[in-house]
Amino acid sequence: MIHSSMNCTKCKTKAVMKLPRHNAAFCKPCFNHFVHDQVEKAIKSQAMFGPDERILVAVSGGKDSLALWHILLALGYHADALYVHLGIAGYSERSYDKVQYYAKMIAAPLGATLHTHTVEQEAGAGIKELAQLVHRPTCSTCGTIKRYQFNRAAIEKEYDVMATGHNLDDEAARLLGNVLHWQEEYLDKQGPSLPASVEGFAKKVKPLYRLTERELAAYCVLNKIDYIVDECPMAQGAKTLLYKEVLNRLETESPGTKQYFYWGFLEKQRKQSATSAPATMAEKDQTILHPCMSCGQPTTAESCSYCKLMARAKSAVPH
């Protein structure tokens, strides 16, 4: 056996993870401490939630959402979870198995609950069939359904806040996409904490925005969190993956690129809102949103995008 080792920056025992963007390397306990500390920093600096608030975590069976649930429980927060079963042949079952296993073995003994919403039960078809029926890309149909169901569950089950597993790579890739296409109207909503601006909208937070995908995957491996490694079969060729690949090439050559890009954007946004005092996001939302005529969830149109999707799917079903 050939031995070689690199030592932990903090305690000098053998390191298992290098973090070039922090010019550091950590052993397992120090890495866990680093991850928990980053999430606490995110929660406090963005005023996401307090120790007594009830949190609904959106889980998919992937590394980010299971890591998020695990970290919040480890930090002592009241965190339950919701899984939306999309009905993707094979993939949904395997991802649901991972979520159920985690819920049963780790979360339930800590008093946390897993809720499940099955798309096929409510919509009469899985996500792929629905997307085909309404002639829309699967990923955007999936996004509409998940956003709607997570918000609905958070409101109906009276959670104070809804948390998603979006990480630094997700946010940097999304920012890159928005900047490349100058989609300025989307930039307002790219923060890690979106308020419950109008009645019917849950507050939404992203406590993992300070951590990279690689760090979250490492956290799962080190803590034996069994997640679905396979990519969603519907996501093949999605633009986000290309943006992430490009950013990772830059990050490898120049560590810290992703955090300078996204955190720098957040800092600019904060300074701008402090000096120019434009209408707050909540004020803007209150002027343009009203209840959907079908379901009551806030929308800019007569019917919300979920109800429109369901109506189109129903009218497209062959009789």
Place this chain on the structure above:
Amino acid sequence: MHIQLSHPSRTVDIKGPKRAKDVLRELNLVVEAHLVIRGDELVTEDEMLADQDHIEIRPVISGGT
């Protein structure tokens, strides 16, 4: 050494000893997008990997929205 890869799932053999980062380079894989796992232990990219090691190189990129 025996190396398990994903997306798509396959195995390759590479002659050791070799540092993890050199194995990644040989396979044309970016460090920032992968983890190197020996047995069930995570190792840094500076770790020297031996011929008898069972290695998994796990991609960490996900998301299609």
